[in-house]
Amino acid sequence: MEVYTVTVATGTSEYSGTNNYIFVTLVGEKGESERTLLDNPGLDFCRGAVDQYKVTSSSHLGPIQLVRLEKQRYWLEDNWFCRYVTVEPPGGGTVLTFPCYRWLIGDIKVEIREGTAKTVRDDSSPQLLAHRKTELQERKTTYRWVTWAPGIPRCIDAKTEADLPQDVRFDNEKRSDFEHSLQYALLELSLKKMAIRFGKSWCDLDDFKRIFWRLRSPIAEYCMEHWKEDWFFGYQCMNGSNPRMIQRCKKLPENFPVTPNMVQSSMAPRTNLNKEIKAGNIYLLDYAVMDGIPANTIRGKIQHIAAPLCLLYQHPDDGLIPIAIQLEQNPDKDTPIFLPKDPPLAWLLAKMWVRHSEFQVFQLLSHLLRTHLVVEVFCVATLRQLPAVHPIYKLLAPHLRYTLEINCRGRTQLISPDGIFKRVVSTGGDGLLILAQREYKVLTYRSLNPRHDFDDRGVSRLPKYFYREHSLMLWEAIFSFVSGIVNLYYQSDHDVQEDLELQAWIRDITQEGFTELPNFGLSSKLSTREELSILLSVAIFTSTAQHAATNNGQFDWCAWVPNTPCTMRHPPPTDKDAVTMEMIMATLPDVSQSCVQMAITWHLGRAQPDAIPLGKYTEDHFTEKQAQELIDKFRMELKKIEDNIVSQNEGLELQYLFLLPSRVENSITI
Template structure:
């Protein structure tokens, strides 16, 4: 009588073990085993982190194993179980691994294929093709599309994190880690003093230093010492938190009437502004996206403002990016002057502060929320709906979207919703952040997600012209590394 040894690994996360009944059926090309209860006498099976082995006897050879069916049935109360993988040792001494890495909840049945990646054209049996079809059919019922807000990318059809499929929810450790990191961040910001400072106007720039009293490292101290200086302001466009706005300027827009006379004191090479433009030494950061966006008015006691500035930047003889002109609105006029480094020190500093404020809003809402979180969710949902677990691209992408849908659902539930944290703490709250996403989606392209093309489109790809653009250099290095390791190029057979 042929005998198979099945080894079952239970997850190590909190509450991964179960006391429910676990049944298994081996499905081969020539038949199936009986439905077998996995249970050892006087032994607590499927404890957290356990790796347990069981013998499955069959009446006759079932051929090459194609599928494993796992069933969980209630013992007393439903007790969810996280199965990492199963390994089958055949009567011929071969080992076959069946990755699972999912939760079995309620009275659930899971059917697994072995861990080898397969394309649909390589499937040899009707059973394998049928499993592929049924897996996607079930997934498309589970992972449904929904438009959370008009003009937003499509998202998962779930109102709250608790309503998500268990496999894509935060696990217990991740949830606790999320809370602890949040608490630590609040503590680091010395939040009690920080909030107290907001009750009245700040008296001087030294107040900023008191905010970060508990964050001490070489970088933070250096930035605190130099944040008011033009070289640091310019450097942040290249390697700060939002290094995707700056672009090469080959022609000044009509809405920004900067002349050579205005900026000649900032130019170092003895060239005119027009000549510097032709040499590729002029750059621009335009926050037109913010023009006309309504500032947060959810608190009638706090008046908030938004600017849509344009900042002209100059690469000096030391290859440093320096600001040389700032206009805080999109329409030139007497009430919208161009600020210069030669202006009063505080006027110039305030103009730079408005630019940095606008950069913050674009970073938080467009670069971070939209282009990092919401767009990734689109790919994640499509992945679950269109690719079975044995597809090589599914195996490649799955680790990169882990918790993406979960964190986005929490964001829609707590952060960007009406009366969420954006409304309470952000200048674009109360609807402005919604408008920013909608505007950005109108010009969003897939091509802009391709890193080298996005860098080139902004004229920022020449390493000799911009030797200190480390965001570009690191990003292209990662891009090329991925390209070398996974050279699909539209041809999976490669």
């Protein structure tokens, strides 16, 4: 009689435990153990429990290949989350770890593999090859592609988050916090509207201070004090919620007829516009993507949209400052070029219109499309094409946590025909989809790589561009870690080419996920280890650093509504001298819209209480010592980056901490 010691770990989140029957069978090369009932129902497998049992076999089983777990109802159905199982052979010896990290729902039988990461070429056992095939067949049935709307990346086939498998749903704590946070924000919103309704409506800009109650942040209050200043406008182009819009201006656009004389007063002594263009000190914001987007109608009133061009100058003393703004793409007598020397209210309103376009672009394109929807493609393809034992699945799994649910919630609650964008945002309704479709048509794989992105936009020498500096530090750390993992499991480029599961994965990404993109620039075949390392680094960087850069500061930059208005209720001005404070207040969001903007950006931008920071892995998918050493090295590098960023920000009145590794989540969860 052979006796094996089996340890079973239950999940630590709420309701992970079960009072149902749990059975185990050990499957080895030479046979199977007895089917063994592991617990006393209701006593073992409590939340966070690590329980140990003895499992017997009439003969030695040889190397253990699979652990078969079965759950059967006792009195009531009670789901169970299993973290892992370990098996110690008779007489001691190497303890084998079998990662699980999944829910067992209903009367169910699952088989889990020992944790050593293996590609399909590493498996020779017919039984293990059959297990891989069966697992993927089940996953492809469970996780299906669907087209939510034409002209954008495809997504998971789920009408709401309730249609998702439990394994990719929020934990109960996350769900409770998410819904409580939204209710709290909306309650404060309702109280504000009630309080303000019985007082006066917006009459001047200071009135917006009346919606700063408990929802506040140091940067939001700093923004309230400095938002009118030109240097602060320029700072946000580099380090705000949309830090990748700015590009070097090598030649003035033909549709933006700025002359040197117009902007001479904004220049440093003994220079001019043409000299500064040649010197690389002139930059451009071009919102051509907004041109012709249909405006939303809110409570029966048409909103308004502009497609501005904004010229900026890297002043040797004042930093990056705006020097000319045109609010439409086609210049004419009703589309003046606004300048800093114009009447102060006219210049201020022109900057507001640029920032209004910034709200649309950062929320729908930089944030939603270029992080959430891009990462969802990687998520669905990974679940469909890579078994849990595959090293690339193990690498990506922590960076895909909760992404499917938050995206489903976004589609049903934010951008749906009756969602929040339709209620308060100028591009709500048809506009947001048309805007996303336009950006998707020109989306390139190259632009998702920060190394190329900064070079292509010509901003590699732009001073105080903290987003660039911190992004590149994180990119290098991620790429080094990923390359180490890839080289550990693929000894040559040939190994990459011969991995049939990996090749199916890249085809799913390019041919199913990123459809209708002939110029995307990502091949449907992976040929080298470097190609694979770059692609995986792009996926991880996008789901961590890039998402943090666009998401985490949205309350900071949007809570003071005049700085980044979600909608505009009157059209852009056509006469600089006609701009009055009454016109500005009639154009900016009303009380209700302002309250919703503040509440929702707080809800979406706040730090998540269950956040798992970049580099911290709460689930041990990798069990090999070499892989764990690479993870430890990655964590040490992130600690150096953390210390570097903290040191860099010491003494700064306005600190840039959005890419502090401890504040960057490991996945898109909000």
